[in-house]
Amino acid sequence: MAESSPFRSAGRLGSLAGIAIALVVWEVAGRAAGSARFAPFSEVAREFLTVLGDGLTLPALGSSLLQMLVGYGAGLAVGVPLGVLMGRQAWADRAFQPWVSMMVVTSTAALVPLLIVLFGTGFWFRTAVVFLATVWYVVITTYQGARGIDPRYLGAARSFGAGGWQTFRMVHLPALFPYLITGASVGLVHAIRAMVMAEMYVLIGFGGRLQQTGLSISTAPLLCYLLLLMLVGVVATGGLRWIGGRLAPWYEEARA
Amino acid sequence: MPGRYGKVRLESWGPQALSVAVGLTVWEIAGRLVSAAILAPPSRVLARMAAMTASGELPALLAASSLHMLAGFGLAVLVAVPIGFLMGRVPWVSRLLDPLVTAFYSLPTVALVPLIVIWFGLFYAARVALVFCMAVPDMIVVMAAGARDIDQRLVDAGRSLGAGWMQQFRTVLLPASLPFVFTALRVGAVRAINAMITAELFFAAVNLGASMKKAASAFDSAGLLAVLATLCLAGLAVQELLRLLETWASPWRQGVGNG
Amino acid sequence: MPEVKLAVRNVSKAFRTPTGSLPVLVDQSLNVGDREFLALLGPSGCGKSTLLRIIDGLVQPDSGEVIQDGRNVTGRTGFGKAMVFQTFDLFPWRTVLDNVAFGLEVRGVDRKTRHERARRLIEQVGLAGFERSFPRQLSGGMQQRVGIARALAVDPDILLMDEPFGALDVMTREVLQDELLGIWQQDRKTVVFVTHGVEEALYLADRVVIYSPRPARVCADLTVPFPRPRSEETRWLPAFAEMRREIGEILKQAGKGRP
Ligand SMILES: Nc1ncnc2c1ncn2[C@@H]1O[C@H](COP(=O)(O)OP(=O)(O)OP(=O)(O)O)[C@@H](O)[C@H]1O
Ligand SMILES: [Mg+2]
Numbered sequence: 001m002a003e004s005s006p007f008r009s010a011g012r013l014g015s016l017a018g019i020a021i022a023l024v025v026w027e028v029a030g031r032a033a034g035s036a037r038f039a040p041f042s043e044v045a046r047e048f049l050t051v052l053g054d055g056l057t058l059p060a061l062g063s064s065l066l067q068m069l070v071g072y073g074a075g076l077a078v079g080v081p082l083g084v085l086m087g088r089q090a091w092a093d094r095a096f097q098p099w100v101s102m103m104v105v106t107s108t109a110a111l112v113p114l115l116i117v118l119f120g121t122g123f124w125f126r127t128a129v130v131f132l133a134t135v136w137y138v139v140i141t142t143y144q145g146a147r148g149i150d151p152r153y154l155g156a157a158r159s160f161g162a163g164g165w166q167t168f169r170m171v172h173l174p175a176l177f178p179y180l181i182t183g184a185s186v187g188l189v190h191a192i193r194a195m196v197m198a199e200m201y202v203l204i205g206f207g208g209r210l211q212q213t214g215l216s217i218s219t220a221p222l223l224c225y226l227l228l229l230m231l232v233g234v235v236a237t238g239g240l241r242w243i244g245g246r247l248a249p250w251y252e253e254a255r256a
Numbered sequence: 257m258p259g260r261y262g263k264v265r266l267e268s269w270g271p272q273a274l275s276v277a278v279g280l281t282v283w284e285i286a287g288r289l290v291s292a293a294i295l296a297p298p299s300r301v302l303a304r305m306a307a308m309t310a311s312g313e314l315p316a317l318l319a320a321s322s323l324h325m326l327a328g329f330g331l332a333v334l335v336a337v338p339i340g341f342l343m344g345r346v347p348w349v350s351r352l353l354d355p356l357v358t359a360f361y362s363l364p365t366v367a368l369v370p371l372i373v374i375w376f377g378l379f380y381a382a383r384v385a386l387v388f389c390m391a392v393p394d395m396i397v398v399m400a401a402g403a404r405d406i407d408q409r410l411v412d413a414g415r416s417l418g419a420g421w422m423q424q425f426r427t428v429l430l431p432a433s434l435p436f437v438f439t440a441l442r443v444g445a446v447r448a449i450n451a452m453i454t455a456e457l458f459f460a461a462v463n464l465g466a467s468m469k470k471a472a473s474a475f476d477s478a479g480l481l482a483v484l485a486t487l488c489l490a491g492l493a494v495q496e497l498l499r500l501l502e503t504w505a506s507p508w509r510q511g512v513g514n515g
Numbered sequence: 516m517p518e519v520k521l522a523v524r525n526v527s528k529a530f531r532t533p534t535g536s537l538p539v540l541v542d543q544s545l546n547v548g549d550r551e552f553l554a555l556l557g558p559s560g561c562g563k564s565t566l567l568r569i570i571d572g573l574v575q576p577d578s579g580e581v582i583q584d585g586r587n588v589t590g591r592t593g594f595g596k597a598m599v600f601q602t603f604d605l606f607p608w609r610t611v612l613d614n615v616a617f618g619l620e621v622r623g624v625d626r627k628t629r630h631e632r633a634r635r636l637i638e639q640v641g642l643a644g645f646e647r648s649f650p651r652q653l654s655g656g657m658q659q660r661v662g663i664a665r666a667l668a669v670d671p672d673i674l675l676m677d678e679p680f681g682a683l684d685v686m687t688r689e690v691l692q693d694e695l696l697g698i699w700q701q702d703r704k705t706v707v708f709v710t711h712g713v714e715e716a717l718y719l720a721d722r723v724v725i726y727s728p729r730p731a732r733v734c735a736d737l738t739v740p741f742p743r744p745r746s747e748e749t750r751w752l753p754a755f756a757e758m759r760r761e762i763g764e765i766l767k768q769a770g771k772g773r774p
Contacts, residue, residue, distance in 0.1 A: 014351025022356055037374055094271035099279060105491030106484070107450035109366075109457055113472035114480050118294060155573050156604040160618040160669065161593030170620070174608035193364035197454070200366055207367075214370020222370055226363060233362025250608045250649045 039220035047220040048227065057209065061228065064195060064205040067123065071130025072191040076184060078131075079138025083183070084176070086139070087146020100139055108133040108194050112201050121202040126195065133194030134187040141186060145179025146172070174248070181244035185237045192233055296478035304482040314486060321463040324380055325452035328387025332444055335388075336395035337437060343396065344403020345429075357400070361393040365451070369458050379462075383455035390451035395444040402436025431506070438502040445494045453487060520705045521547040521570065521673060526579030528565055538730045539565050540576070545724065545733075547673075550703040554716035556762070557726030558770065563709040564601065566731065567677050570707065571598050583673070597671035601678045601709075603658045605650040611637060611661050612646040618669035629668075636664040639698065656687035663695070673705045680715070692718060693746075700744055713762050717755060718745060725762060727769040734769045737762070 023041050030040025039047070051057050085092040086100075111132060119125040149172060157171045199207025210225045280298050287297025296304075308314040343350040343357070368389055376382040410428050456465020464483050471479030523545040529538040539562040547553050557563050568574040570581055572592040580589040588594050597618065605614050612633050613620075619629035637646055640660040650658055659679055666674060680688040696719065699706065710716050716723045717739055725735040739758070741749050749755060 014348055015355045018352035019355050021352070038371075091271065095275040098272050098276050101495070102488055102492065105446050105449065105495060106488045107446075107453050107491075109450060109454035110468065110484055110487050112457070113468050114477065114484060117472060117475065117477055117480065152600070152602065152604045153606055155568075156598075156600060156606070157617075157621075159571050159573055159592050159596075159598045160621050160665075162621045166621055170617070171606070174606070177608065189362060192362070193366070196364040197366040200369065201457070210367055211370060214373060219371065219374060226367055226371070229367055230359045230363045233364075234358055237362060248608065250651075 035218045035220055037219065039218055039223055043218075043220050044223045044227070047218075048224045051221060051224045051228075057206075057225070057228070060209055061206045061232070064199060064207065065232070067126055067205070068130050068191055068195040071127040071194075072134050072188060074127070074131045075134030075138055075187055075191065079135040079183070079187070080142050080180065082135075083139040083142025084146045084172070087143045087149075088172075093143075096139075100136055100143075103132070104136045104140065108190075109197055109201075112198060116202070121204065125202070126198050126205075129198040130191045130194045133190045137190050138183045138187045141179050141183030142176065145176045145183075149175045177248045178244070181240060181248075185240040188236055188240060189233065192229070192236070196229065293475040293477055296481055300478045301481040301485060304478045305485060308482060314482070317463045317467055317483075318486060318490060321452050321456065321465075324383040324455065325387055325448050328384040328451065329391055329444060329448035331384070331388045332391035332395060332448065333441065336392045336444065337399055337440065340396040340399020340440065341403045341433065343400040344406075350400065350404075357393060357396050361397055365390040365393075366454060366458065373459065378460040382459045383452070386455040386459075387448050387451040390454070391444040391447040394447050395440045398436060398440040398443050402439065403433065405436075406432045431508075434502070434506045438498060438505075442495055442498050445498060446491060449487065449491050449494065518549045519546050520549040520551070520584065521707070522582040523566070523570060524580050524582060526566070526569055526576045526581070528562075528569065528574065528576050540569075541730045541732070542579070543731065543733070544579075547705055547707060550705055552699065552706045552719060552721045553708065554720035554723045555707065555709045555726065556713065556716045556723050556766075557711060557731060558728050558766065559711055561726050561729045562731035563711075563726065564677050567598075567675050567707060567709050571596055571675050573598075595669075595672035596675060597666035597669050597673070598675040599659070599662045599666045599677065599679045601681055603650070603655075603662045603682075605658055605661055605665070607650055609649075610646065611642060611648050611650070611653070614650065614661055615664045615668050617665060622669070633664070633668055636668050637661075639667075640664045640694065654687075655683050656691060659683065659691065660694075663691075663698075667698070671704065673707065676706065676708045678709050678711070681710070681712075688715070695719065696743075696745060713759050713766070714750070717741075717758055717762070718749060723762070725765055725769070735762075735765050 026041045028040075030038050030043070035043055082092075082096065086096050087093070108129060112129065115125055115128050115132075119128055153171050153175065154167065157167045162170060195205075196207040196210070199205040200211040202208070203211060206225075210222070210229075213222045213225055216222070283295075284297045284299060287295050287300070292300070305314065339353070343353055365386070369386065372382050372385050372389070376385050406429065410432055411424065413428075415424065453465055453468075456463055457469065461469045464487065468480055468483050471477075471483065523543060526540055526543050527538070528540040529536045531537075543566065545566075555563050555566065565574060569576050569589075572581070572588060572590050572594075575590040580587050582588070583594055583596070586594075606617065609617065612630060615633040615636055616624075616629040619632060624632075634646065637643060640663055642657060642660055642664070645653065645657065650661065653661065659682075662679065666676075680691050683691065692715065708716070708719060720739055723735075723737050723739060724733055725737070726732065727734050737758070741752065741755065
């Protein structure tokens with residue numbers, strides 16, 4: 001442990017250097033291009049404070065994210081059991097595999113016009129888009145985890161007389177755990193993507209604001225919105241990873 | 257061996273075909289129960305696809321859409337594969353670029369649409385740019401993870417047998433990379449096709465996107481689903497093509513392409 | 516011979532492989548006395564693990580039965596049997612303490628009681644202080660100590676050990692052999708110990724059954740006469756060397772008889 005800390009801090013320094021270089025490039029490019037085309041970082045940073053304080057943007061983002069959680073939650077609730085079933089039962093694998101492969105390659109954007117015809121542009125529309133963007137990635141990740149459970153652990157559990165439910169709780173679930181975390185965070189990335197896309201398409205919520213900001217004279221507010229979205233994504237997936245590491249120390253160990 | 261393989265294929269195709277048949281039947285019944293404007297049954301969608309194919313409309317639209325998809329995807333491969341590989345193998349590159357890649361991976365790429373409009377306008381260049389931006393982060397993430405996980409024992413074995421830098425790359429790193437390069441290509445292809453239609457819906461509506469928009473505003477769900485099914489089939493075909501390519505490129509592995 | 520604790524009757528097992536059926540056990544029978552330490556000795560791949568897994572109930576034989584205390588337990592795990600595995604097979608997501616407590620948890624023993632018992636066993640195998648560690652933080656020898664403690668925790672009548680020290684270095688192996696003998700001396704259980712080490716079998720067991728290469732067939736059934744408690748000196752007895760040579764001869768003959 002002691003010898004890994006200098007590497008850790010070197011890693012952090014390197015990352016900071018990466019961010020610093022990117023910001024400098026941004027600033028220089030921004031000044032060269034002019035704020036109508038690409039506002040420099042300094043201007044965006046100032047604008048960021050105004051946007052945070054305007055009392056409209058953050059609430060819009062918050063309510064969009066809350067609505068997204070419904071579709072995302074449904075995606076997890078359907079995707080995890082389906083993935084486990086497909087990973088452990090050959091019949092389920094065969095029955096669902098064609099549909100899953102079809103849906104994974106189908107772009108969510110292309111579903112939007114159809115979903116509008118089906119659901120209108122309200123709550124159900126957004127929930128459906130997010131659900132359809134999330135669920136297949138959760139299924140695939142869980143499926144891979146469930147298929148890869150080492151039969152030796154199942155044998156050891158059986159040797160000690162563990163029954164079906166016990167084996168599921170004490171072997172399948174913990175063995176799946178890393179995949180569940182990965183599936184949840186990949187699913188979340190796709191959920192955020194889908195939410196923004198759907199809102200931009202029908203011009204509502206945070207995505208709608210973002211789309212309309214593109215029409216203003218300076219790109220600074222637009223870039224603020226992009227920064228905000230980046231932050232949300234990084235914090236959300238990072239948070240999921242952190243919770244995963246907390247709940248399952250062996251998993252962090254295995255990745256270290 | 258080949259005979260056995262054929263048998264396994266048959267055994268496993270039966271249930272899959274059955275599953276597709278059952279799904280289509282359910283859809284057919286549902287489609288006939290509700291209004292055709294909302295959900296056309298598969299029989300009508302198929303008929304529409306056949307008509308659109310016969311008139312040459314669908315192939316022409318697909319070909320036109322593929323133009324910017326292929327251009328953007330090609331550029332994305334040229335950028336993402338080397339960068340991702342370097343991030344996986346060279347620690348300081350990874351440290352430097354990791355925060356940026358994480359940020360762009362977490363940023364929904366459609367959100368770049370307004371910026372792309374400002375820079376590239378509404379037509380071909382904008383579409384290529386969106387495909388590129390949508391495919392690159394996902395491909396880098398896959399490439400970097402794969403390159404990082406190359407079995408160090410293989411690299412060490414190569415080194416201890418006296419392979420130089422270039423030899424190591426050619427004899428160990430390159431073959432060890434093939435599986436995840438193809439994974440990156442498959443992931444990138446899904447994203448690129450996704451971006452292809454997104455671009456046509458969000459910038460000036462052209463090709464397949466225009467056809468979808470027209471069908472949607474006319475409440476012609478058969479037309480909508482026909483385009484959607486075409487996109488889905490095109491996606492599956494590209495995946496299958498990449499899988500064949502991978503099997504051909506790595507004959508020493510069996511049953512590749514499920515990862 | 517003392518009362519029969521465990522009997523294997525006319526067990527056969529063949530595995531299906533791509534190239535056809537592979538007979539591993541053909542009509543094998545075996546009696547194990549109560550509190551007897553029995554070693555099964557045979558060349559690698561002859562079917563020892565398969566036989567032991569059939570005894571444990573993990574593998575269903577094609578025919579024949581396993582009788583324990585007069586009861587037919589074929590294909591059923593539990594019933595006072597516990598297994599120590601060749602590759603340790605500890606659960607990577609459980610701490611040492613929870614690995615050892617696993618069998619008790621399965622039986623519904625409450626948390627406090629099972630942890631208390633697990634702690635005692637961890638101490639007995641010399642791992643006090645490592646209760647909170649995860650398996651991958653331990654050396655191979657330590658991991659197998661956990662494996663032994665996990666099996667002993669359920670206080671089994673019959674301890675099944677599948678080459679438990681096969682994956683360890685010679686020094687660790689000899690230390691663990693002595694520890695196992697020490698534990699067994701205190702609380703004699705019926706032990707079936709699979710190994711391909713002649714010396715290990717002689718040093719540990721009351722009786723050694725020697726198997727031919729696959730399909731396994733009994734070549735010899737020898738009583739080991741050395742007095743207990745055994746120690747390093749046992750290995751230097753002239754009779755020990757003599758028996759080792761004799762068994763080596765038997766194994767060589769069996770190997771020649773191979774088709
Ligand atoms: N599940 C299985 N499917 C197919 N073949 C198997 C299976 N389990 C074992 N075998 C085959 O049965 C034979 C005996 O295996 P087994 O594991 O019992 O050998 P062993 O005597 O324990 O060998 P070792 O000393 O190397 O552990 C081997 O040839 C093995 O390949
Ligand atoms: Mg074995």
